[in-house]
Amino acid sequence: METGRFRHLPGRNFSLKIGALTLPNPVFAAPMAGITDKAYRILARRAGCGFVSTEMVSSEAILHGNRKAAGLFDLEGEPEPVGVQIFGSDPGKMAEAARVAASRGAALVDLNMGCPTPKIVKNGEGCALMRDLPRAAAIIRAVREAVSVPVTVKMRKGWDAREVTAPELAALAEENGADAVAVHGRTRDQFYGGKADREIIRLVRRAVHIPVIGNGDIFSPQDALRMLEETGCDAVMIGRGALGNPWLFRRTVHFLATGELLPPPAPAERIGLALSHLDLFLSFKGEKTLPQMRKHLTWYLKGLPGAAQKRAAINAARTPDEVRALLLAYLKEMSLSSLSPL
Numbered sequence: 001m002e003t004g005r006f007r008h009l010p011g012r013n014f015s016l017k018i019g020a021l022t023l024p025n026p027v028f029a030a031p032m033a034g035i036t037d038k039a040y041r042i043l044a045r046r047a048g049c050g051f052v053s054t055e056m057v058s059s060e061a062i063l064h065g066n067r068k069a070a071g072l073f074d075l076e077g078e079p080e081p082v083g084v085q086i087f088g089s090d091p092g093k094m095a096e097a098a099r100v101a102a103s104r105g106a107a108l109v110d111l112n113m114g115c116p117t118p119k120i121v122k123n124g125e126g127c128a129l130m131r132d133l134p135r136a137a138a139i140i141r142a143v144r145e146a147v148s149v150p151v152t153v154k155m156r157k158g159w160d161a162r163e164v165t166a167p168e169l170a171a172l173a174e175e176n177g178a179d180a181v182a183v184h185g186r187t188r189d190q191f192y193g194g195k196a197d198r199e200i201i202r203l204v205r206r207a208v209h210i211p212v213i214g215n216g217d218i219f220s221p222q223d224a225l226r227m228l229e230e231t232g233c234d235a236v237m238i239g240r241g242a243l244g245n246p247w248l249f250r251r252t253v254h255f256l257a258t259g260e261l262l263p264p265p266a267p268a269e270r271i272g273l274a275l276s277h278l279d280l281f282l283s284f285k286g287e288k289t290l291p292q293m294r295k296h297l298t299w300y301l302k303g304l305p306g307a308a309q310k311r312a313a314i315n316a317a318r319t320p321d322e323v324r325a326l327l328l329a330y331l332k333e334m335s336l337s338s339l340s341p342l
């Protein structure tokens with residue numbers, strides 16, 4: 001049985017302050033490109049997650065009035081607060097983009113200093129800023145001066161094993177007015193390989209006074225508790241663990257608040273939510289975007305009896321109605337199989 005300091009939380013204030021923003025709990029949804037769109041964010045919030053933000057949006061694209069970029073931070077019709085994450089390497093443009101995001105309802109502006117993708121880092125953006133600390137500091141300062149909403153910085157452990165700059169960047173972030181930092185415990189050259197390092201998050205925690213959000217490899221409520229206990233961080237951020245599994249937010253919040261582990265969702269619940277996610281997704285993006293939704297469906301069904309066959313049928317289906325019919329039939333099958341015999 002897991003125990004820990006978070007067991008004393010029931011009855012205490014479980015909320016977290018990031019600047020002037022008070023969040024109901026310390027469990028964040030990690031920004032993920034191509035995934036954390038409006039439908040995902042709404043479902044994550046319904047599942048009890050304390051804070052959601054958009055995927056990274058290019059500051060240059062925001063300033064050029066690019067339609068796709070504008071769509072990425074269209075926050076219309078979703079519950080507040082929502083953060084907007086921006087990336088770029090020019091302090092003035094980042095400040096201007098932050099101002100645009102705040103004027104469109106961003107409750108917080110998060111600065112991406114962790115993206116490892118070659119096409120981003122070759123422009124001096126994302127994780128490349130972890131090896132250009134004066135520029136990183138200038139960006140944070142410029143954004144801080146440009147907006148009144150909280151400003152946060154999301155970073156990795158560093159560039160590689162020789163350039164582990166997270167504690168230094170976090171201290172610079174605090175000095176230049178950031179309200180919190182999120183740290184993914186991998187270096188840029190690890191991408192998503194190996195294990196996320198929790199020790200670096202402990203070192204960042206010791207380097208600053210602002211809240212630190214620990215991120216990397218949280219796949220269960222117990223992983224979240226370990227992250228909080230071992231690093232002393234103030235909040236956790238969950239990315240891949242919640243794919244097709246938004247229940248992880250509720251189960252984690254509940255576990256941290258009470259020490260009680262809720263059971264994972266039943267197969268029928270998973271299929272039911274896949275259907276709701278499909279409808280929400282298509283209602284925002286249009287029926288033609290079905291192909292972009294398939295990955296979510298695969299994640300929801302992963303590990304269920306007969307999932308491989310169902311996935312193949314769903315991938316072969318041409319229209320949203322065909323997919324709905326397949327999911328409904330599967331839901332019926334799973335609901336019947338879960339009834340106990342008399």
Ligand SMILES: Cc1cc2nc3c(=O)[nH]c(=O)nc-3n(C[C@H](O)[C@H](O)[C@H](O)COP(=O)(O)O)c2cc1C
Pocket residue numbers: 030031032033034035055056085112114115154184215216217218237238239240241
């Ligand atoms: C498909 C995918 C897209 C991502 N996109 C972003 C992004 O837009 N901005 C960002 O800061 N991090 C992004 N990340 C990194 C995650 O936010 C997170 O730091 C990382 O996945 C580690 O957390 P996890 O182990 O809980 O998944 C992305 C990760 C994945 C898997």
